Amino acid sequence: MALSLTPKTREVLFQVRKIIPPLLEKFHKGQMGRVAVIGGCEDYTGAPFFSANASALLGADLSHIICEPTAASVIKTYSPNLMVHPYMLQSNHLPPNSLETADSLSGRIIGMLDRLHVIVVGPGLGRDELMLETAGIVIAAARERGMGIIIDADGLLLISKSPGLIKHYKNAILTPNIVEFSRLCKALNVDTTSPTACTALARELGGVTVLQKGKVDIISNGTSTLTCDVPGGLKRSGGQGDTLTGCLATFLAWKKAYVENLWDVEGGKIGEEELIRLVAFAGSAVTRRCSYLAFAEKGRSLQASDLQGFIQRAFGELFEDGEGGAKL
Template identity: 45%
Template sequence: MLFKKLSHGQLLKLARQKCIPPLSPKFHKGQSGRVCVIGGCEDYTGAPFFSANACALMGCDMTHVICEKEAAPVIKSYSPNLMVHPYLRTGHLGEMDKIKTLLEKMHVLVIGPGLGRDSGMLGSVKEIIKYVLEEHQGQIPIVLDADGLYLVTYDESVRDMLVRFPQGRIILTPNVVEFQRLRKLYHDEIPEGEETGAYIARKLHCVLVEKGGKDHIFAENHMLVNECEGSNKRVGGQGDTLSGATACMLAFSRAIFDFKLCGEPDKNLDWLDYSLLSCYTASTVTRECAKQAFAAKKRAMQTTDLNERVGQVYDELFAEYNNEI
C-alpha cells in the first residue's frame, strides 16, 4: 500500500475516484448505502441521532437507528429523515428476531452511540456481533465507538469474535480515555518501539482510528495521520459525527468493492485499502466541520453546529471531483 506516500489532497482525490459511487438515475434507493446505528437509551438520545444524521448528510441512501424503547420517540422527534426502531431493551435482550431481520438489509453498522452499559443492551450488542460474524461471515463492516468500545475493553469473548472478522471489517474509533482503556489491556506485551495503536490494531485484527490533536489510523503494518486543522473546542458528539461519516464512506466503498455498482473495482486496491480511505475521508470531513463550526461560534459552539455542516463540507471537499452520471 502506497497511501503513506500520498499527500492529503491526493488521498481525498483517490477516495473520491475509487470509493464513492456516482449519482445516477440508473441506481435505485438503497444501492449507495444502507446503514444502521445501534445505540440510544433513555438517558442518551443525542449520540445515535448525531451519528445517523452525519451518515445521512454524507449522502447515505437509507439510515436507520435501533434503540431502546424509551429512546425511540425522542430520537424520532429530532428528525423525520431517520428510520427509528425501538427493538433494544434494558434488563434483558431486545427483540432479536426483529433486529436480525433488519440487519439482513444493512451494508454497515455503527455500534455504541448512546448505548449505555445496561446488561441487556450490551447483551444484545454481543448477539448482533455474533450474528454478523456467523451468519454473514463478518462481511458487514462494524464501527465500534463509545460504549461499544467499553464492551470490547471489558469482555474478552467480544474481542475473541473481533479477531475472526476479515481484515478491515471492524473499525474502532476511540478517544483519549477509550484508547487508554484499550492500551491497558496490552500494556505488558507491546514490543518496545512499536506504536500502541498499531499493536492494538494488529492484535484485534481491526482498523483503529485514534482520535486526538491528530487522528492516527492504524491497520496491520499501515498508518495514516490526519493533521487537518480542527477545533480548539471539543464538544460531545464530535465522535458520533465521525462514526456516522465513517459508516457512510464504508457503505459507499461496499457499493463499489463488494456490490460492483460501477463494474469491476480497481484490482490494485483490496478491501483494507477502501476501509483506510473511508476512515481518512471521514476524519477529514469531521475535522473540517469542527473547524468551520468553531470559526462561526467560538466558545458557543455546540454539537449541532458541527453536525449540521457535514453535507456542506462534503460538497466543498469533493466539488473538484464530482462525477455525476
C-alpha cells in the same frame, strides 16, 4: 478558510475519490447505503441521532436507529428522515416475570441485518448489561454476514471486555478517544506510552482498523498506518465523535458499492485492506473539516449539533468542485 493540506493528505484524499459513487439515474433507493446505528438508552438520545443523521446527510440512502423504547419516543421527535426501531431493552425496564433475554431481544434486530450494509454500535448505548449483551450478539451476527461494523463509545467498553467479538475481523473500524483507547490497550496489554501504540493495538486485534482520535487522527490496521492531519476546530464539546461514526458508516457502505462494481471505475481496483484505510481516513477528514468550519462560526459556543450543518460543505471542499472534480 481555504484548505491547507499536506501533499500526503492530498494524495490520500484523491484516492478516496475513487470509492465515492457518482449520482447516476440508474441507481435505485438503498444502493448507496443502508445504515443502522445501534444505541440510545433512556439517558442518551442525542448520540445515536447525530450518528444516523450524519450518515444520511453525507449521502446514505436509508438511515436507521435501533434503540431502547424510551429513547425511541424522544429520537422520533428529532427528525422524520430517520427510521427508529425500539428493539433494545434495559434491565430496569423489564416487566415483572419477563422472559425476555439478550437472545430473544437480539433476534428482532438480527432479522433486520440482511436489509442493511453497515451497523454502528455504541452511540448512546449506555452500560446496562442487557443492552451490552444484546449488542454483542448482534455484532457477532453482523460479522457472520460480512457486514461493515463501526464501534464507538460504550460499544468499545464491550470490546475491551470481549475482544474476541471483533478480533481478526477486517471489515470493522474502532474509533476510541483517549480514555477508550487506554482501556482497550490495557485489556490487550499494549503500552499506551509507545508512539506506535495504535499500530500495536490494531495488531493485537488481528488487523482490525483502529482510528485513534486526537490532535491528529491515527489510523492503523497493525501493518500500515495513516495520519489524518486535516485541521479541525479547537472546541472539544461532547458528541463530535458521533458525526464521525455516521460519516464512516456512509463511506463504508460506499465501499461495498465500489466492490460490487455498481458503477464504472477508471483505473485498477483498490484492494480490500487499502479500502478500509481510505474509508477511515475519509470519515476522519470530513469530520475534522466540519469541526473547523463550525468552530470558525460558533467559537467557544460550538456544540455537537453545529457540525451537522457543515457535512456537505466539508465533503464538497475535500472531494468535489462545481464540475464534480477534486478541489485539491
